[in-house]
Structures are given as C-alpha cells and as structure tokens.
Amino acid sequence: MVGITAYGGYIPYYRINRKTIFGAMGWLDSATNVKGEKAICNYDEDTVTMAVAAAVNCLKGLDRNKVDGVYLASTTLPAIERQNAGVVATALDLRPNIRTADFAGSNKMGTACLIAAADAVKAGSAGSILACAGDARTGKPGSIDEQNYGDGAAAFLMGTEGVIASFDGSYSVSYDFMGHWMGATDEFGHFWEGRWVKEAGYVPFVIEAITGLLKKTNLQVKDLAKVIIPPINARDAETIVKKLKLEPNQVQNTMFDGIGDAGNASPLLMLAAALDEAKPGDRILVTGYGNGCDALIFRATDAIATYERAKPVAKLLSTKHEITNYNQYLTFRGVLPIETGIRGEELEAFPTQISRLWRERKEITALCGSKCKKCGTPQYPYQRICVNPECGAVDQMEWYRFSDKKGTLFTFTADNLAFTFNPPQAYGVIVFEGGGKFWFDITDCDPSKLEVGMPMEMTFRRKYLDKWRGLSGYFWKAIPIQR
C-alpha cells in the first residue's frame, strides 16, 4: 500500500488582522474590506524555512536516513538557481544520495508533488519521498491579494511502511488560464477580473477535477468524509461546495480567516487538518487549484488511530502573536525600504564565503556538531579535540545533530543596539538536553517574557540576505517552546 506515512504542518507565529491592513490601505479601495486574520512570516522566514519547519514536524521521531527524496512546491522559492529542495534536505540532515526537486510555477504544485511522490513510491524507484509545499506571497499594497494571501507550509512523507492514509488515485486538468500570473522579474503578481476568475476558472476547474476523479475511482460525493477546496478568497470556495451539494460536515475548513490563501501550502495544510481529525476508513479528497486543477483521494487506515502528531494544525493555529502595525508588516515583507543605519548596512555587506559554507554545511545548515566517542560529550560546532577538559581526546568524534534536541535558556539578552528588522534582537545561550551548549539568536518571542531556565527548541531561519552575492544565508535560531 502506498500512501501518507507521516505529515506535519507549519503556520508562522505572526498574524495580522485584515482590519489593520484595511485601516492603512482601505482608503484606496473599499472593496478590500475582508474579515479575519492572516498568518505572516517573521522577517527571517521564507518558503524554505517554513518547509523545513513543517518537515521537522513531519519527521519527528522517524529515522531520517530512510527518506529517499525531497520535493518542494512553491511559487515563492527564494532562489532561482540553487535548488531550494536541496537546502531543505541539507537542513534536515538527510542522506546525500537522495532525489530532490523543486516544483514551481503554479499553485497546484503542492498537490502535483504529492502525486509525483506517490507515483515514485508506487513505481518502486523510491522507498519514501518527503513532499513539501510552502508559500509566502506578498500582495501589492492596497490590492485584494494583500488581504487574501497568507503564509504557511506542510510536509507529507509518502511511503509504504506504516501508511496512515492510502493514496487511492488522482485526476488532473491543466489549462493556460491566467487568473493570476507573475513574470520572472515582477515584484508583485497580476490578476484578471475576480468574477471571471471564479466563473471561468476556479469553479469549473475544481468541479471538473473532482468529478473526473470520482468517475475514475467509481465513487460518489456521499462516499467522501472530507473534501478539500483551497480558498482563493473569502467566498468563492462556497460556490463549489453548493454546486457539489456537499453536506457541511464534508467540507474541510479553508482556514481563510486564520491563515489566508497560502498558495501551494493551502491544500496541504487543509489535508493535514483533515488527517488530524480523520477516523479509519475516512475518504479525503484534496484539490489543488492553479492553471487547472489536481484532485487526489486518500483513505485513512487503522494506523491513523494511533498516529502521534508533533504539532496538530489546531495547535499551530492557536500559537500566534498579532502584529498591529501595518508598516511593521510591510517591513517584514521587505516592501518598505526602512533605515537600517550604517551598522545594519555593514551587517548585510559581509559577503558569504561560498566554499566555507559548502565545506561546513553540516554544521551551518544542518546544525550538527560532534559527540566524543570517548567521554560522550556533545559539542557545537564540530570539534576535533574534545572540549571536555577531563578528556581532550583527539579525532574520536562522531556527528551529532542538535537541531532536533530541546534545550533550556541558560542566559539571554534583548539588544537594542544590534540592527534587526524585528527589534530588540533577542539572543541567548541554549543548553541542550543530553549535553552541549551554544549561543543563538532567539526569534518568534516576546523578549519581555524570556526567563532563565525556560524550555527552548530550534528553528531553521534566514540569518541574513547577502545582497552582494544574491543569496539567503540560513542558520538555526532558538524559540521558546509554546506550551
């Protein structure tokens, strides 16, 4: 049986209420008055970091050496040439002899990479594939996109061992339909009239894919426990629900009021939320809309009853902090060119040594240090001579991964002198469970609530943007464990 063996979602910590956006930009277009809040990345997050966070949740407790591939779907991949899925795989400390691929160009690539992963496993060319989707689209200030778009990611491990939801088939339609589009050098996307997008594209394509899949699998609408229709705005998914005559309990919540339209991540986050609640035997149909539509059907197995989730979607939704200042939101998106001061300029103007990053990728990108085989001391970064003064063994080390270890906050500060896009800059010393300690930036926190001894975990983040060499520098930061 081929299907989902593990999954995890990720929703960034920050939210902005759409009233805040409307309050700042509504004077321009009163039709942008939309209800609810949306999830937004911190300044140090992007699609790659969110995909890693989702994958960490997905892979919790699993042997990462058994992952044979990583697919990453997004229209907001940070790098054009430097495989983004490869960064995810390196950050996760996966084996190098795996298959990686970026899926880009449309919002149905999240579902497309689920199909591709399932097909690869079904064909026997891979034992398991980690299929990830993430998006962090920025709508132009004052546009309806700005209100609709939210950020998030999800990751699914497709395999044959311990399947919690079998993959029972898919059906796809593809059209060069430009409801939304974005050129290679565009800063923001473009869209055609909303009613046309709905009536000529979204509604008919999604229905065509669902109908096609049901026919192909000899199923009826009533056989479905949940149908996943990703939102493109606050209302239009409801039209599809009505046309298909779905019962209310068959409709998976779009989370539009809590996350927004998270592009490629939306159908996968909704699937994760559906699986959080699914019972053995439940059939879940998931669609992915964008230049056509994919439809996939999964059926929960008995194993879902005992599946342990690292962070259910409900927990991710409730772990949040609201930004009440629209200009701060624009700053996080990189839209507002704020004054960074000369200190901030110098921070950005320190070109990356690419060969060093490559040589030390396991330490930098994967947060691996060493563990002394003689005295058992974990240490970061990797040391050749043991740091334990009672030991001092030379070249008796094995690799030791810190990124998945919890720790406690040993000491900290909140620094107003350091330049950051989200001041004050919090950082501190983390002492890891099982040994080892190092100092890290602390992110996604209220600095006034930090306390010596509080439990912490690690999160993969963008440490800097190297504008000289056109790349994102990634590393790990600490965050308080949300109780």
Place this chain on the structure above:
Amino acid sequence: MAEGIRNKVAIIGMGCTRFGELWDKSAEDLMVEAFQEALQDAGIEKKQIEAAWLGHYFDEVNVGKTAALMSQTLKLPYIPVTRVENACASGSESLRAACYAVASGAYDIALAMGVEKLKDCGYGGLPQSAILTLLGTKSRFINPNRTAPGGFAMLATKYFAQYKLSPQEGKHAMAYISWKSHKNAVHSPKAHLRNEVSIEQIMKAPIIAWPLGLFDCCGVSDGAACAIVCRADMAKNFRPDPVYVKALQVGISSGEEMMFNNWDNAHIETTYRVAQKAYQEAGIKNPRQEISVMETHDCFSITELTEYEDLQISPRGRAKEDIESGFFNLDGQIPNQPDGGLKCFGHPIGASGLRMMYEIYKQLQGKAQEPVRQIKNPKIGLTHNMGGVPAANVVSVMIVGL
C-alpha cells in the same frame, strides 16, 4: 621552574592623550602626543629605544596591518616594531611584549604603544566587523546577531538569576559602580566623560541590551597611551621613582565557556585563573589587604561587578555588598577606577590597557593630575584588562609597585 617577571622590568616613562570623540585628531596625531609625553617623562631620547610594540584592534577602521604606520609616524629609526592584537587587551599585550623583550635581555629599553581611533566608523558602539569575525569567519554563519553590550548583558542576566537578585537589586549594584566612576572622572582632566550622574538617572536610563542601560556601558572613544620600559637595575638612572613590574599574566578562553556545560556564565573564568597566577607571581597572599589601587576592565558595569569576585577581593555572589558599602570608592579601602575607568575615561580599545597603567603609575608616584584624586601612600597597583565576550575572552592582570 620559570622565575616569572617580578622585579625584572621597570616603567620609566608614560604618556596618555585626552580620550574622547576627537573628531579633529587622527590615530597618528594621538600616537605623537602620547609618545612625546612619555619621552619627556622618561627623560630619554628617541634613539635610546631599541624595540617597540603597537597594541591596536580595529586595523580596518584606521591604522591598517603591521606597525608601519606607527614606525613612520614616530620616525622610529629602523628598529623592530610589531603590531599586536588581543581584542580589548591589545594595549596590555604591547606592554607585555615590551617587558618580555627587556626581561629576556634582548633590549635595555623598549616602547609599548596603544592607540585606537574608533570614531571613524559612522555609528555608536563598536564597529560591526569584530562581531562578525571574533571566532573566525564562521562567526558570520553561526554566531548570534550580537553586540558587545549584549554579550555582557547575558553575564548580568545569569548573575542576577544565579544569586537571586531582582532586576532592581542587580541594577542598583551596577548603578553604584557607574555612579562612582562618574564621580571620580570629574577630577580626571583627560577623561572622556566628566560629569556626575545620580543613581536614579543611571537606573532610569534607556536600555541598550537588557538589563544594561546607557550608563552601564563605557564610553566609545579615541585615544592613545604608551609606556617606556627598561631593565630594573638601570631604572633609577632615569628617575628616582620608577614603577616595577611585579606580575604580568594573560589568559584566554579554552572553549569550555562557549561549548562545555561546566561554566555558570555568572563569572569570568579567565579573570579568576589569571588573577591567581598574577598574585602568585607578585607574592600577594591576600589581595583584599595588599592591593592599594586598581584599574579594572569596566567595559560594562556588570563586568566590574563580577571582577571583584574573580579577582578574589569579594566573596562569590557578594560583590554587591562591597560595592554599595563604598569599598571601591576613591576614599574606600581599594579605590577602583580613580581616573574614571573605561566607563568615563573612555575606551579606545588598543589604548585602554596602557591608560590603566598610566593611572596606576601616576598614583604610585603621587602624581595624579588633581590632588583630590590622589590616593594616600599606595604601594601595590593592579590593572585588569579584558577583551572579547564572557564566553570567549582574553584577560590580562598586571601588578606593579614601587
């Protein structure tokens, strides 16, 4: 068994510029001023100097690589001149090199210079470059987005937690330290910041890096200081009151503080260890009783607070009592920072170690510039100069006497 440096070298001349935001002065100007004062003080001619060292940190901000700029500026006649760097202890490193050269018998007279021109970087605080490279260029990838005050703020956070001090109690002890240094600096003509401030003002100041506020941080300054040293047995040929080197110790972090779990982050391990070696070298049994005057590295008030414990003057966790009882005031038992310290005299990195020694040298000779600052009959003086951050640092402790 090594003999150590005790009584082998003497300081016979010193110079120190005014410290401050000296917008109209270059590093070259500052070196000339300090050097001319030292030559006159020692009563020697330039040609008698056989070797020289330059202590300096931010070469990229001002003086560049090597000591060629110093040699050419001072017109040193084809003698060996070497630039040394050990973070904020660079000035003490240059003095150590000059003392070792003389003690070895290689030279009779040597010069130690320290200079820093910080105020050409364009912003407050220290230049960013040091932070990105303290432990090599890998720091760019893996170190937090930290600053100097943030590094020491983490010392304060943990000290407060470890000794169960409320932020208010901890900040009060730190405020007393800065209050005392401001008071002393009023009578210190070459100091950068020469105003008194109240404890209340200090405690209410804007936060730089929690829990450190503005007045918990030292001045960022331009300045230079230098020393001329010679063989101890010839020192009285130059002046009646040479100051003899009794101990000269340096230690640097081993990686345990940064990476091993045995350091409490509430003290400076190097200071503790280096002080023990220095006391042994100088033959000091009870530092609390025997030291007459100190200049310790008060880059931040919390640094000075923990030093009292690491220098084994105050018991662990109880420096606050000594501080608040006035033990380290100008009229206390061991006056510290009689010239205002880094806090108020200012901190031009490479010059600071030599500036500390300048004050101790003058105090021992009874020549503090304003009589109100002169300590009565000092016998033994100590300088403590530290660089880096609590988790990765270098410490120098020097003890001198008449």
